Amino acid sequence: MKLFDVYPLFDVNIVKGQGCKVWDDKGQEYLDLYGGHAVISIGHCHPHYVEMMTKQLNTLGFYSNSVQNKLQVQLAERLGKISGYDDYQLFLINSGAEANENALKLASFTNGRKRVLSVQKAFHGRTSLAVEVTNNPKIVAPINDNGHVTFLPMNDLPAWEAELAKGDVCAVILECIQGVGGIQMATAEFAQGLAKACKANGAILICDEIQCGYGRSGKFFAHQWLGIRPDMITVAKGIGNGFPMSGVLISPEFKPVYGMLGTTFGGNHLACTAALAVLDVMEDEKLVENTHEVGEYLMAQLKQLQASPEGSHITDVRGRGLMIGVEFDKPQAEVRKPLVYEQHCFTGCAGTNLLRLLPPLCLTKSDVDTFISRLKKVI
Numbered sequence: 001m002k003l004f005d006v007y008p009l010f011d012v013n014i015v016k017g018q019g020c021k022v023w024d025d026k027g028q029e030y031l032d033l034y035g036g037h038a039v040i041s042i043g044h045c046h047p048h049y050v051e052m053m054t055k056q057l058n059t060l061g062f063y064s065n066s067v068q069n070k071l072q073v074q075l076a077e078r079l080g081k082i083s084g085y086d087d088y089q090l091f092l093i094n095s096g097a098e099a100n101e102n103a104l105k106l107a108s109f110t111n112g113r114k115r116v117l118s119v120q121k122a123f124h125g126r127t128s129l130a131v132e133v134t135n136n137p138k139i140v141a142p143i144n145d146n147g148h149v150t151f152l153p154m155n156d157l158p159a160w161e162a163e164l165a166k167g168d169v170c171a172v173i174l175e176c177i178q179g180v181g182g183i184q185m186a187t188a189e190f191a192q193g194l195a196k197a198c199k200a201n202g203a204i205l206i207c208d209e210i211q212c213g214y215g216r217s218g219k220f221f222a223h224q225w226l227g228i229r230p231d232m233i234t235v236a237k238g239i240g241n242g243f244p245m246s247g248v249l250i251s252p253e254f255k256p257v258y259g260m261l262g263t264t265f266g267g268n269h270l271a272c273t274a275a276l277a278v279l280d281v282m283e284d285e286k287l288v289e290n291t292h293e294v295g296e297y298l299m300a301q302l303k304q305l306q307a308s309p310e311g312s313h314i315t316d317v318r319g320r321g322l323m324i325g326v327e328f329d330k331p332q333a334e335v336r337k338p339l340v341y342e343q344h345c346f347t348g349c350a351g352t353n354l355l356r357l358l359p360p361l362c363l364t365k366s367d368v369d370t371f372i373s374r375l376k377k378v379i
């Protein structure tokens, strides 16, 4: 059997990782400013993570959601404390799309409505509702195109207020920093106005923090820069540092009913152990603070490069923490490919011209210096 060939791949076989570095099968070392698509939060193969996962695997890998699982309770308590959402409830699933799927479903169960407002260029995943609220017709199959969604421009508050005033909106879903959409950022004025308009019109505000959350922006959640408190928050990627896991943080106003949501694998023992190990390391190594500090340093270095003759092809540098976009006046592939093949640095991208940096949150200033010097060679 052959693989179903849907991914354009770099011709590199990564076989080993440690911290912010990965190695291919020929022993070549790479600096990782991609984090396997914002997934690696505490660094590759962190010893504490490996130890906890090994112990758990030797004890119990999985049992179902039909029995008590104290690890889930511990995780909910720890996550509530570290994120400032002590009073919220946690529902655990396995992927980002599934988190958004369940958040939208719970919103609709709660207010009985069907219409969703989403942002132009939004990406929320590839399952039925998640892909319907994703603004990319190329990945929406006819079976997913059910007319539930209106896409509106980021930060155009009057447009959102006008739609919400119709009184039929079930939910609004928002990435406060768009990932796939190209590091477009919501302003505080927009986010606060939107939250107010949602409340006034009975719509539920969901912040998709799957990429921009879990410390990546330099606060635990990206929306915490904007002074809002959404009704639901979806998390994935960094929560398990590579172990497939996701969650929905749900405000106390939502009352659970047995059977309304459910999953076989969600919140299993290994997944919870991964998430607990991640939180241990995030706290011990102050990774949210590190993200803020090193992110500011990286941003300053990139802006300095943009202002120099070497950076004349850079048209914009934007983002927060360790979620940064570098826009070029030429295709990013002309930078990204030589970065991998010649300078041995992994980066992400968005659209044709944007290089997207999503490194592990343990990136150091010295890693930044290495990256900048390699980027200079390429541009």
Ligand SMILES: Cc1ncc(COP(=O)(O)O)c(C=O)c1O
Residues within 6 Å of the ligand: 095, 096, 097, 098, 100, 123, 124, 125, 126, 175, 179, 180, 208, 209, 210, 211, 212, 236, 237
């Ligand atoms: C903001 C956002 N939401 C949802 C998803 C979907 O997550 P998954 O691929 O785990 O389903 C992604 C993945 O890139 C994302 O960036």
